[in-house]
Amino acid sequence: MKGSQVTIKDIAKELGISASTVSRALKDHPDISVETKRMVNDLAKKLRYKPNAVALSLKSSRTNTIGVIIPEIVHYFFSSVISGVEDVAYEAGYNVMIFQSNEKYEREVTNAQALLSNRTEGVMVSVSKETHNFEHLHMLEDSGIPLVFFDRIATGFTSDKVIIDDHKAAYTATQHLVKTGCKRIAHLAAPQNLAIGEKRLEGYKNALRDGGLPYKEEYVYPADSVELAENAIEYLMHLPEPPDGIFANNDLTAIGAMKALQRREYRVPEDVSIMGFSAGRFSDFTTPKLSSVDQHGYEMGAEATRILLKRIANPNYSYGDTKVVDTNLVIRESTRSI
Amino acid sequence: MKGSQVTIKDIAKELGISASTVSRALKDHPDISVETKRMVNDLAKKLRYKPNAVALSLKSSRTNTIGVIIPEIVHYFFSSVISGVEDVAYEAGYNVMIFQSNEKYEREVTNAQALLSNRTEGVMVSVSKETHNFEHLHMLEDSGIPLVFFDRIATGFTSDKVIIDDHKAAYTATQHLVKTGCKRIAHLAAPQNLAIGEKRLEGYKNALRDGGLPYKEEYVYPADSVELAENAIEYLMHLPEPPDGIFANNDLTAIGAMKALQRREYRVPEDVSIMGFSAGRFSDFTTPKLSSVDQHGYEMGAEATRILLKRIANPNYSYGDTKVVDTNLVIRESTRSI
């Protein structure tokens, strides 16, 4: 009904007192008489006065807002991260601004500028696959905005990082395939320009080595989507010695591989074991259920936010570079049991 | 490195001119000499000056921010809605603030207050299951903040609404079960205090009637989660005449039902056909693949945002109450084919 919202001046005018008095009355300042306080509070309630956060921000230079840049919100992992971020921020009275890069470098840059313009107090970021140049993020850091990286981290920053131990997780996952009798284990790899891609490949290699299996380059195929998994399977199963186990760098890829195998009449896990990565909501819904590495997205988002908020409260605070969130192997049915 | 960010005054002081001149120079005002403009622009670039959006907001009372209140971001449907919102908002130069209610009424109220304090220019909301009192939303509307409801709408508002035709969608889904030979069709229903729950039940009933099948109350069981689906199946399959078709109000419930049936050695769809609702990402990943109703979450979010932005630009604008986003039946493998 009303065009603009109620301000402190509206209250002052209606009561015939000054804005300062209204302001003080509202926050129970001792200089104000109880009578005046009562009048002010009553009218404020009646008029549904809500302090203008924008004006407060301008004066205090505290916006109570933190930002998040993520690749794509529709991925279960990222939306669970956001959920963790939101819960912790909410507890601390902070609001969250979400920015998607959609895996585009250009958009990530625009997002960073928007974050700066809006004087976001801190930013959490998981970089896009396309991002190789980090100038836009340095700009944020140079402007005094605390940064925390999570999952897809960038190097060369003093910022804290929250990640899982990708190497260890990949090692453990691959090791499980070895232990359960797989002899020829393939890896569907993430882009190698991302640290997570590199680390997971490394973990895979080391687990093979420690398990006494040879590392063969032809068993590593770049694929990180359902569609690419189809190509991967087409390629892998036509090798002279097709794999009997597959470690995929994420669940979607794993499921794509599983479906592709089943279409070709291979049995999972009898003919080929499949190990995913991320433990998305749907890994429970496949047949067989997908074995995977639980990445604890919620916890990751929550932890990143806690660190960021501490950093905002005390700019000198640092968790100490890198916080590693635990992962755990979730063995379901897509891997053999002995 | 720097504590605070560069302002127009910093530029003015360094150049020995007034802030007004800097402001005008930056926006290419004709009153300013080319020489001065050059100096100002050069220094602004060098100092990485970014206008303070907070100060601009205070002056213009335009925050360029819209808000969204959703139940839970981790649901594929909602995160795809957000994705649509974000894309359209981004195109229009708006930022998005996300608030989760986590299906809690209390939190929804707090969120509404935060939205008001932050002078969000418009709000999209999908109400929580717990919400029966809409005072907090009326407060937003009374403060002149345009509202657009989507999916889980509230009644008694002048705001626009974006929904799917739940009745029609449920009708079509049920009809497909009828057409493919199901004679005893059960319905796993959403909470009946939500309009979507009521409409879907209604569509189910009408499809039965038009298909010449009797409506039996014992075939309707409230269940809208994987866990509750287990109870539902336990109950339904012990009926004197157990169902040979199930229409669930969402995919998760449908999948839960499917798994519960399979654990009991029933074949899907030979013994029991299953129809879901929402067409989440994972309906493709089950075995058999789940037939469902595609709810087009992205399009819904995008459309709601378009309407909201128009309403912000012109407070008198109204789409005309209710925009219905198309749905379509996605027939996969969990329903019989003849």
Place this chain on the structure above:
DNA sequence: AACGTCATCGCAATCGTTTGCGTTAAGAAA
């Protein structure tokens, strides 16, 4: 009577930016 005390309140500056209006000086027109 003169002064101090204290409760209660208003003034004005501030945050960063915009903008209507006034000011200045140089050059043109008379």
Place this chain on the structure above:
DNA sequence: TTTCTTAACGCAAACGATTGCGATGACGTT
């Protein structure tokens, strides 16, 4: 020389709220 234009810029108020400081009266104290 005087007056009028005009280009180029500065002053100050405004957005909404906060806050140090000063102002005002009503008291009580000597």
